[in-house]
Amino acid sequence: MMETGKSSVSQVKKPTLTPKAIIYQKFGSKATYRIEEVPESSQNGCPGLAIPQKGPCHFRCYLQLPEISVVSSTFTRKRDAEQSAAEMALQKLGISAEASNSLVLDSADELVARLSYLFSNEFLSSLHPLSSHLKATLRREGELNGLVPVSVMTAYDPKLSNLCTSINPMVDSNPLLAIPYIITAASRLSELVAISDDQLWIRRQNPYPPELRHSLVDPGFHMTENECVEAAYIPSSLDKAVQPIMLNVFSKGYYLDVIAKELGVTDASKVLVSRTIGKASSEMRLYFSALENSFSEFQNARASYLSGQVVYGNAIFATIGYTWKSADLFHEDVSLCSYFRMLAGKTPSGLYKLSREVILAAELPVAFTSRTQWRGSLPRDLLCTFCRQHRLSEPVFSVLSDPLEPVQKSSLPCGPRDSNTGPRNDNVGSAAANSNESVGSERIFRCEIRLFSKGQDLILECSPKQSYKKQNNAVQNAALRVLSWLSMYFREPDVPLMRLNSSGAAVDIKVYHSHFSREFEDLCRLMHSVLKQWDSLGSNFLYLDHANQSSNSCGNEIDRFNIKDPETGETGSYPSNESLVCISCSVSLVTDGDEMKQVLESTDKFEFTIGTGAVIPEIEAALMLMTVGQSACFRIDSLPPELILAAATDSLKILSDLSTKACCLEYSITLLQVTDPLEDRIEQALFSPPLSKQRVEYALQHIKNSSATSLIDFGCGSGSLLDSLIDHPTSLEKIVGVDISQKGLVRAARILHLKLAKSQAIVPSGIKQALLYEGSITVFDSRLHGFDIGTCLEVIEHMEEEQACLFGNIVLSSFCPKILIISTPNYEYNVLLQSSNLSGQEEDPDEKEELPLQSCKFRNHDHKFEWTREQFGHWATALALRHKYGVEFSGVGGSAGVGPGFASQIAVFRKEPQQEPEGDGVMKNVDTTQLHYKQIWEWNAATSAVG
């Protein structure tokens, strides 16, 4: 190692320095660079914001020196802008090329100067952390007295390592490369210092004056007891487990000698010290032997992955050292658990889990709805932490602002909309189509994010098309996008280039591959080998839940989650998508043949939004079946062992259990509270009976009037309509629900199952058969042709407009119900809903909504559109005409023709009787082979009465 270092030292005098390096030599930290992003066309009237732009982004650099300041022209790379500014400054200062060549020497000279200062009397009396090291080395006994390990000098004096970095930028990624430069500088100070043969230590030639020694080194150190510091021992071989060790630190001796002994080397100078790991203020470092071969086979994958620098041989992970704050040795225990937590924190999802303090239950959510709903560190902060940890530059967020356009009249019905599809989480209404009022200063926001390496190379660029009404939502959602994509990459780091690009493109992320792989390839290779070590552990997981395998998948789900007190399930309120829920949760490790469960993690109050992916899928699936007060208990068998170890306080025992016994995780959760989505709360608070109930009653009235015997509920969700059909006697005999969401269907099945069994026993309802299908209502299934009545309540707005149009066509041309009832929100009514106090509570207080119609939000984050009366009327009328149905308009909540009309607008389509002959003729042109739906539950009066 030292040999290769030497040869690079001799090269140092040759290379020409960059202008920026020369400025650094001259001015050090007195030179300040400020980068500004420059839009391509800078005439846009939105001060304080970057401006929307098409092409690549440009940068301009302001360089401030003590006497002058310069501004560069614009460049596509930040680095070029900086270099150009530095060059301009040099010109202005009259520093010529030759002069700058001599600066190369200056750089080495400065190193010499710094070194001679570090060994001066003056420095010894300072409170610099390195000075405390020097004092400690003066307390070493015998031969070792006063020998200062070179690695300590680079690790503890930032100035020294900065100087080395300016000579050789590689020092930044591998701090150990600084050592040879220091040795070279020391060799020019032979009067002052001596260097060891192995070039691992430096010693002052002449002893410090005795007075100095007396006052600083000898006295004042009360002989405290031996102190023990817990640390983690990370063997180089992945076959060997990471172990806790105790460092016996004598307050009188030099702690690095203790570490040396643990590493199996003679003394402190043979120990290499990594830079600090984790937070900037931490003293967490890795210690490893300088005598290891620097061949890749001896690389310590775990230690290198953890520290982001190359580590060879066995390593010790400890928090110990001298700080600025005090001359005393600072130390904290590093438990095995902290080691595993550091490991977990290397990925975006791990960072999120740690920020929530719920490692085994939480997941990085996939959606950011609002600040009030988000729990844990905000996406933007997570991304900044991630970049800092991986030694990238701070991410660059550019907020782009567009005027909120008066939306063009959308080409309804059925015309595809323009580019702006996809989720708009805070619902920039595109539905204000028919209003021609001026939109004034309303603006919407997008946010682009760029990640740069330390050397300012662009490595990733995310430019989402979605716009948001709030700047913060734009920023957080863009950050979340980048985090989610990076998470995905970390799960499968060896993904082929093609797929890497296409997975990025799908979420508007462009990866600059050569720079990206330079930053992450090594890391991922290491991570892979670190995680591979668990493969054998993982295989000990035991799936203990094979018992309840039956053909009824829904029943199975309920059994699987072992929900307590299911009898009350029919009355309580269930969480639905976007509900904010609060649960208590505890996770234990269950080991085969061991009666005792070990609790790994438990929390009394854990809040999150359903449907955003904020917890492991099993928890969410269980919650969809639970009402407030109920508990569930279930086991899962597959979770990365490093997460289990990060959650457990007694990592050592868990580690041994995981490697010797069959284990699984048991989750116990209790649903404490459900806060319905805002839409539901408003509907409940402002309407009596609640709007949802009014819709169901409206449908019931039509069912009764029509004497229908068969019904399909398109988009039945968790079955609220089907549920009421069982309570109210009607002429219906067969009821069917279709939905695309399995979660909703599972819950519908559970509710209907309980209710049908019960009602049959007391007052038999007329219903003979009930079925639930999973599938999209935009696809025809011939089993559902020709029913008496179809309902589709508050569903179409959850589909993209083209899909809603497709559904309209298919339902009237293929399903052909005699009557079809479609309800959807009336956008115009939002003016009333959203000026209510209730919706005000949801907002950040600093962003109160003003309420012209076009600034109204959609009622629910999942709504893809909300139509005005005119839009809905237009759509339904054209649809009816095309398929020879009659259509009438009505609604619930509010009243027709008064103010904004009904809250929920309803269209009732009736097949025109003369068009088709009754009876068999109906089936004539139906292709009965179209079986696209998956039946997921069935109930039959006949069979259930027997059973």
Ligand code: SAH
């Ligand atoms: N009709 C129910 C649920 C309304 S929520 C009620 O009034 O309570 C909207 C429902 O539409 C959700 O359950 C969603 O899963 C469903 N949905 C959305 N797109 C769908 C599609 N293409 N096919 C079937 N269901 C769909």
Ligand code: MG
């Ligand atoms: Mg809806």
